[in-house]
Every structure is written in structure tokens, then in C-alpha cells.
Amino acid sequence: MMMQMVWLLRPLVDQCRSAGHILAPSQCYAFTTLPLFGGEYTVANVWMCSCRDWLAFAATIYSETKGLPDGSTVRIVVKD
Template sequence: MLLTDYLIEQKGKDWTELLSDWVPPLPSEFTVWMVNLFGDVFAVFEDGSVHLLNLGTGVLERLADSLDHFCDLVDQDDNADNWLMISLADACRQAGLVLSATQCYSFRVPPILGGSYEVENVAPCDLSVHFSFMADIVRQTKDLPDGASVHLVVQDLNTKQ
């Protein structure tokens, strides 16, 4: 297994633009270190600490004090599988879900809205759509109490009203 098998190729992508809706919770200055196949961002802050922005939940979590500390922690317990979602990515590949260079895996029903971490709830999605859509959902639900009911209306923008 190679770590890169579970990461989005960063070359040629405008991460500043893709993550513009995520400042905050991300600070205005940080470095994108890695992005897993589900669009979760491993960011290095100015103090050298490593943080994970989980797009499915909208949670920014400090993982390690430094890159070296991260490298030590990723090999412990289930950290690699949890942070990179290795098992789910493997299951998505086995189910025939193939990503293009401009896509990531996205949850049909986001975990923040009670969606499951299962292949049946995953579909390939354009990176810009995924990052923008998830930021919008997090922004609209951030002040709701746990267990609150949410009613989503999805409109097909290609049909005439």
C-alpha cells in the first residue's frame, strides 16, 4: 500500500480557490500538505502543527504538533485508516467508483446530516462542487443542535421553472 494511493494529486489544482469557503474554520494562512480521496484536507499551520479538515463533518481537528509527529502518529492504531479513509476508499474502488483527476469521493448524504460512511452513500464529484457544497451545508447547519431535523430541497438547475 502506498500513501499516495489514498491522496488527491495536488499538482494543477488551485487550493486557495477550492478552500476559499473554508476560511474559517481554516486560518487565512496555512499550507495544504495532503488531501485524501474524500477531499479532507491535511493542513500545516504557521506554527508547524498538522490539522485535518474533515469536509464530511465540517470539523477541523489538530492531529499533530509537527510533520514528524504526524508521521509517528499515522502508524499508530487505526489512525491511517481513519484519517485517510483507506478501507472506504478501497471499497469504493472495488465497487467500480473511479475518480478523474478533478474529482473526489463525496457523500450523497453528508455525515454532518446523518449520512453513513458506506459505499452506497458515496459518488464521484467534481472537487469545486464538493468543496463549495460541503462548506455551504456546514455553514447552514453549524448552529443547529444535535438531532435537529433538516429539510433539503435539491433543484435541478437544468430544468425550466
């Protein structure tokens, strides 16, 4: 149960659902501002996104930042 609370952010999911953010089968909760970049673990920083799109985005961010030391400056460029 404790791992579920930590890894799956169960309290935040419960708060999102209580706020009326009910996911469709192919959706997941996504962060507006990633916690990696200072985003908070709050309902106000969460939106509903396609699982496929979110995983692709998160994988890209991870691959680009995985070797950076804490406190590094990051510049994000959005490309079409």
C-alpha cells in the same frame, strides 16, 4: 497511519476503488446522503463528484449547520 485511516476514510476509499469507482484527477468521493444527516459510510452512499463542486456544497452545508445542537431538525431548500 491511524490518522490517515480516520480522517481520510481510507477503508471506504479502498472499497470504492475495489468496486470500480476510480477517480479522475479533478474528482473526489462524495456522499449521496451526508453522514451529518444520517448517511452511512458505505460504497452505496458514495458517488464521484468534481472536487470544486463538492467542496462548495460541503462548505455551504457546514456554514448553515455549524451552530446547531445535535438532534436539530434541518430543512434543505435547493435553489437554482
